[in-house]
Structure formats: C-alpha cells, structure tokens
Amino acid sequence: MPSxxxxxIFGWISDLDKGGNYLTGADDRLLYANDNYCAFIRKTKSDQIFYVCLSGVISIGLMFIIPILIYLLTWIESASMLILPLVIIILFFxxxxxxxxxxxxxxxxxxxxxxIFNRKTGKVYINESYFFNFKVLRNPLTFLHPNKKRIKEYDWAHLQGVVVHNFSxxxxxxxxxxxxxxxxHKTIDHILLDPLRAGIGSYLVWGWVNNFM
Known part of the structure; x- marks a missing residue:
C-alpha cells in the first residue's frame, strides 16, 4: 500500500501513531532534557567522521580527476567522440x-x-547547518563561510512520524x-529524526519523544 x-515517500513502510503508550527509555541520542524541553542529536560523532572522510576523499579525488579529463578533451579530434567524456565530466561536476x-x-x-522538542509551547525546533549561499554571486567570500545556521520551527501537532527503509x-x-x-497530505518538509536503526530500534526515539510531549 502506498503512503x-x-x-x-521513497522507502515508506508505515506511519507511526502518536500517544504516550510507548515503553521506551531515554536513548543515547538524547542530548538534554528537563521539565520543559528535550534535545536529540541527529548525527553521532562516528557518523560525522565517516561522512567527512568519505565526502572528503571523493571531493579531493574529483578535484584532481576533472582537470585531467578536461585536458584530455583537447586531444580528441572527432566531435562524435566528445559526447561520452563530456557526459562523464558533467556527472563528476x-x-x-x-x-x-x-x-x-x-x-x-x-x-x-x-x-528540540518543547512540550510547554508544543513547538519543535530543527537546527541545521548549510553550505551554499546564493549571495556567492555578489560576494565570493560568502562561499568560504560554510558554518551557516538556520532554525526551523514547527508545531508538534502538525508533525507525523514515518518509518522508511534503505533497501539494504x-x-x-x-x-x-x-x-x-x-x-x-501535501508534504512541505521532512526532518530526519532517527537514522538507520535495525528493526524495533527505529522506534526508540519516536516512543520517548511521544511520552515526553
């Protein structure tokens, strides 16, 4: 059955029910909690290190490969032979x-x-970092300021939990x-709550937050 x-939603399994009937304890992703609000981390240190290494190696490799491929294009004389290398270069970019x-x-x-889940106000705050800034066209120095922050705010009543799988x-x-x-049911945003759990483990954070809210 589709969602x-x-x-x-790609990989949709099921919608999660709301309510304080989950028997779960605080998870290792719980950063802080008091009577008014709690905060869960969405990226563990191990995840960050892994993706920094993976994306760093790929980025550095492409920075060397792309100029070499562009240089090799100058040696191609036939126009028909340019198509595949150009497609490869575009994909690399x-x-x-x-x-x-x-x-x-x-x-x-x-x-x-x-x-951050605030049960006193019923609000949910999502902290995000982002890299690209459209002002780069006016001031190239903004391209070198990757540590930008933004906070999205939503009502807990307007959020619904969904479980998806990664087809692995x-x-x-x-x-x-x-x-x-x-x-x-028209989606305007989706927020990663708890990434990559095996089986029933994917319900831990959702259950704890429901009991808290």
Whole structure:
C-alpha cells in the first residue's frame, strides 16, 4: 500500500501513531532534557567522521580527476567522440557539487544538528547547518563561510512520524518527521529524526519523544 503523503515517500513502510503508550527509555541520542524541553542529536560523532572522510576523499579525488579529463578533451579530434567524456565530466561536476556541502556540513556541524522538542509551547525546533549561499554571486567570500545556521520551527501537532527503509540487505530503518500543509497530505518538509536503526530500534526515539510531549 502506498503512503498517503504527496509526493510519495521513497522507502515508506508505515506511519507511526502518536500517544504516550510507548515503553521506551531515554536513548543515547538524547542530548538534554528537563521539565520543559528535550534535545536529540541527529548525527553521532562516528557518523560525522565517516561522512567527512568519505565526502572528503571523493571531493579531493574529483578535484584532481576533472582537470585531467578536461585536458584530455583537447586531444580528441572527432566531435562524435566528445559526447561520452563530456557526459562523464558533467556527472563528476554534479558529484563534486553534492560532496562539498556534505563534507563541510559534517565537518562544521555542532552538537549533532539537534532537534528540540518543547512540550510547554508544543513547538519543535530543527537546527541545521548549510553550505551554499546564493549571495556567492555578489560576494565570493560568502562561499568560504560554510558554518551557516538556520532554525526551523514547527508545531508538534502538525508533525507525523514515518518509518522508511534503505533497501539494504541489513534492513535498516529510519524515522523521519513529515510536515504537511494544514488539512492535507501535501508534504512541505521532512526532518530526519532517527537514522538507520535495525528493526524495533527505529522506534526508540519516536516512543520517548511521544511520552515526553
């Protein structure tokens, strides 16, 4: 059965029920909690180190490979032989465009990009780092300021938990929060709550937050 959200969620398994009926304890992703609010990290140190290394190696490799490929293009005389190398170079540029933000985001992310649940106000705050800044066209120096922060704010009542899987042989599940337009299932945002858990482990953070809220 497909999900009720539009557009469809890739890897959707099921929607999660809200309510304080989950028997779960505080998780190792719990950063802080008091009577009013709690904060969960969404990126562990091990995840950040892994993705920094992976994206860093790929980015550095592409920075060397792309100029070499461009240089080799000058040796091609036939126009028909240019198509495949040009496609490869374009794909490499796209990969580099994706890997650089991933590298900087994991390198400069503080406290695991926490998500904060405030039960007193019923609000949820999502802390995010981002890399690209459209002002780069006016001031190139902003391109060198990767540690930008933004905080998204949503009502807990407007968020719905969803479990998706990653189609790997390890059957790892991920819990995300869907944000929809009021009185509809049209998705306007989705937030990573708890990444890559095996089986029932994917419900731990969702259950604890429900009991807390």
């Amino acid at each position: 009720q959200y539009q557009p469809q 796209i990969t580099l465009y994706l890997m650089l933000p991933e590298f900087y985001q994991n390198l400069f992310t503080r406290r695991g990009s926490p998500i 042989r390890y059957s790892l599940n991920t819990t995300i929060l869907m944000v929809c337009k009021p009185h509809s």
